[in-house]
Amino acid sequence: MKRLILVCLLACAQIVFAQNAIKKSGNPSATAKTKGTFVLGKKEFLLNGKPFLIRAGEIHFPRIPREYWDHRIKLCKAMGMNTICIYLFWNFHEQKPDQFDFTGQKDVATFVKLVQANGMYCIVRPGPYACAEWDMGGLPWWLLKKADVKVRTNEDSYFMDRSAKYLKEVGKQLAPLQIQNGGNIIMVQVENEYAGFGNSSEYMEATRKNLKAAGFDKVQLMRCDWPSSFDSYTTDPEVAITLNFMAGSDVDKQFKRFQEKHSEAPLMCGEYWTGWFDNWGNPHETRSVKSFIGSLKDMMDRKISFSLYMAHGGTTFGQWGGANSPPYSAMVTSYDYNAPIGEQGNTTEKFFAVRDLLKKYLNPGEKLGDIPAPIPVITIPKITFEEAAPLFDNLPQGKESVNIKPMEMFDQGWGRINYRTNLTASSTPRKLNITEVHDWAQVFVDGKLIGKLDRRRADSTIEIPATKAGAVLDILVEATGRVNFGEAVIDRKGITEKVEILDRNTVQELKNWTVYNFPVDYQFQAKAKFVKQKVNGPAWYRAKFNLNKTGDTYIDLSTWGKGMIWVNGYNIGRFWKIGPQQTFLMPGVWLKKGVNEIIILDLEGPREAAVQGLKDPILDKINPDASLLSRKVGQNLILANEKPVFEGSFDAADSWKTVSFASASKGRYFCFEALSSQENDNYTSIAEMQLLGKDGKPISTQKWKVIYADSEEVTAANNSAEKVFDNQESTIWHTQYIGNQSNTKHPHQLVIDLGKDEEITGFRCLPRSDKSKNGMVKDYKVYLKSAVFNF
Incomplete structure (x- = not known):
């Protein structure tokens, strides 16, 4: 409690100091209670009646220790920003129904x-959906306790009622800070990238009204979407439309369709992606x-407003990664x-490149902010762990359940869950089939580890040995983050449906489980009996x-397996030996002079039970998992006796290509074969691929799996084959580089298992959208069949 009071006093002191400094500098626009206006003008934004170009940097206050908020804001200003853009995450502020928290680290108003x-100035993006690589895109896990819940739609009154209630609470915090009330909030976003999920204009209108009812009735509203899909639904004309795209994009092409439809609208890149996020096991x-x-220079030359996503990313502490x-x-x-x-608040080459660029575009009398002093970084000598507490010797109180249920149904939001039951006798090995593992599981029989199941590989079956009657089966499941984007955002954790024993020709569903919940809060971990x-x-x-x-400091966990770390009661986050991240930022404000405590839960066990604190991060050391590669050693696709269902040529435009078959074709295995490229190079690259069903609409990709790609770049860049259906237009499948040449030549093939037979009437293909033309497909063939291809 004393520490919390000290933190709050420090933050208040920072605010008072900054306000006094600004008043002395004679900048009245920054002084509280000076009412103003911000509206859409003709081809430009108008701030207090004058043209205003937004130079925004996005930072997320939950990903930054509160004590460092001022430091990060000052860095953005020093880089040339005049606006800060923020998300609010619903699940961060309402972790249990009707228990709202906007204090301490969650004090968004401060x-x-x-x-x-x-x-x-500030742009606020309150949701209810955010994305941001945050657990469930910011939606609260407890929505999933409603078995038939639907999200991001007005078809579910429960979701709409709960989201409206949340937005009202946000309004209580932030509506007084609209620029029209003397605050600095110039825009509030309606939802987020909705075209990546649905196309209901009615839902977006309902959400707009909920924001207005929450008190955001004066401020300019906005929305953001991708250049290829911004017009898939409509919103009230008062809502400004912004487009999101990646570093290196052709700016004129990104805004071309938008300007054709909205010739008088201001132009803004709502998210200009400065980099990209990392996934476990990928480069x-x-x-x-x-x-x-x-x-970025192209946008400044064209007077296009922007928001750098991210200006500073920070750290997804705790369980919040998506x-x-x-x-x-x-x-x-x-x-x-x-x-x-950088993650620690350090300045980088990109920082100075932005600063050097933007100083050339400042308004008369405007100057860059001073770069604040860096936050000290220390090393910590090697710490050896001598105390341990075996998980199965420290089980919490069990809960009885006849049927398997996901962890949400046991009122657990995050962490690990163990399912235990007894097996019947068998003199021979049997198959254990799980539907479905979310997300990573270890299977034990009588305390002995039998094997692991990984959702990344769509694992579902494992062989268990012969057992005596009453043998104890334990399935320990770790939740590694809820899906935060697309249709799979309804993502319950643990085991979602059932567990079966497959014994010769019989199938037995296992019942009568004892369930043990292992939440992520520090108090639970501290209860373990260490010896x-x-x-x-x-x-x-x-x-x-x-x-x-x-x-x-950066805590080095490179000798550890898989789990979570707590230091002085703070949940620092998840770790996994597969990388690429091997060190974990430990903020100095969470350390203390004298004695500090560190607890690590490792599900696999460390190679060496020791850590140290480094001055520099290790974010790029990957331990490749060969089982995730799309081509086995020596494997070659044989198409000599196969007949394509379609063959053709694409034009050179970097826009969606839609192809319709002469007649519908049915099959489970889809093969795309690139025969040549637009640039006559040896590469193939594709951003997105959609298959069209009998209704002419894209079929679901949730059960798709790449079973073969002749080449993919997974070392120099993260351009693996499954990028063609990851619903991210800025990521691509690209064949492998060696120097300036591909290690294979055309043709390049990609084979996808659709999960079941599908009736296909055509397909859509999106080329890469950056300025590079490498690998853009020209001539191609398409194959579809019910039986797997020959390799």
Whole structure:
């Protein structure tokens, strides 16, 4: 409690100091209670009646320790920003129904006031859906306790009522801070990237009305979508439309269709992606300074407003990291994002490139902010763990359930869950089939580890040995992040449906379970009974360490397996040996002089039970998982006796290509074969692929799985084959590079298992949308069949 009071006093002192400094500088626009206006003008935004070009940087206050908020805001101002853009995450503020929290780390009003105290404006994106690689896109997990819940639609009154109630609570915090009331909030966003999920104009209108009813009845409203889909639904004309696209994009092409439809509207890139997020098991994502700055300069030359997503990413502490699907792939703890301001608040080459560019475009009398002093970084000598607490010796009180249920039905939001039952006798091995594992499971029989199941591979079956009657079956499941984008956002954790024993020709569904819940809060972990011992299997490890001084550090967990870490009661986040992230930012404000405590829950067990604090992060050390590659060693696709269902040529435009078959074709295995490229190079690249059903609409991709790609780039860049159906237009499948040449030549093939036979009437293909033309397909063939192809 004393520490919380100290934090609040520090934050208040920062605000008062910043406000006094701004008043002395004579900047009246930043002074509280000076009422103003911000509206849409003809081809430009108008701030207090004058043209205003938004130079925004997005930062997320939940991903930054409160004590560092002012530091990060000042860095954005020093980079040339005049506005800060923020998300609110519904599940961060209402972790249980009707228990709203906007205090401490969640005090968004204080954050916005601090932005104003620094002489900057604010764009607020309250949701109810956010995305942001955040668990369930910001939607609260407890919605999933309603078995038939629908989200992001007005077809479910429960969802609409709950989201309206949440927005009213946000309004209580932030509506007084609209610019028209003397605050600094110039725009509030309606929902987020809705075209990536649905096309209901009615839902968007209902959400707009909910925002107005919540008190955002004066401020300018906005929305954002991709250039290819912004017109898939309509909103009230008062809502400004912004477009999101990646570093290196051709700016004129991104706005071409929009300007044809909205010739008098101001232009804004609502999210200009400075980098990209990382997934466990995939290479570290980066975007070059040259391509990033090139498109940013193009926007400045054309007087196009922008928001850098991210200006500073920060850290997804605790359980808040999300996931993509399809295919399922969870986000790492670091949200460095290859942004201009690094995860620790450090300045980077991108930071100075932005600063050097924007100083050339400042208004008369405007100047860049000063770069604040860096936050100290320290090292911590090696800490060896001597105390441990085996997980199965520290089980919480069990709950009885006849049937398997996901963890939400046991009132658990995050963490791990263990399902236990007894097996019948069998003199021979049997198959255990699980529908479905969300997200990573270890299977034990009488305490012995039998194997692991990984949702990334769509694992569902494992062989268990012969057993005696009454043998104990344990299935320990870890939730590694709810899907935060697309139709799979309804993502319950644990085991979602059933567990069966497959024994020769019989199928037996297992019943009568005892369920053990392992939540993520520190108090639960601290209850474990630690003793000095060496253990095997899932266990907590605890150590104490002394510090003479504090500072930020990077905790090196490269010798550990898979789990979660707590330091001084703070949940630092998930770790996994597969990388690419091997170190975890430990903010110095959460450390203390004297004795500190660290607890690690490792489900696999460490190679060495020790950690140290480094001065530099390790975000790019991946331990490749060969089972996730799309081509086995020596495997070759044989198409000599196959007949294509369609063959043709694409034009060179970087827009969606729609192809209709002469007649519908049915099959489960779809093969796309690229015969040549527009640039006559040896590569193939595709951003997105959609297959059209008998109704002419894209079929669901949730059960799709790449079973073969002759080539994919998974070392120099994250351009693996499944990127063609990950619902992210800025990520691509690209064949492998070796120097400036591909290691294979045309043709290049991609084979997708659709999960079941589908009736296909055509397909859509989206080329890459950046300035590069590498690998853009020209000539191609398409195959579809019910039986798997020959390899």
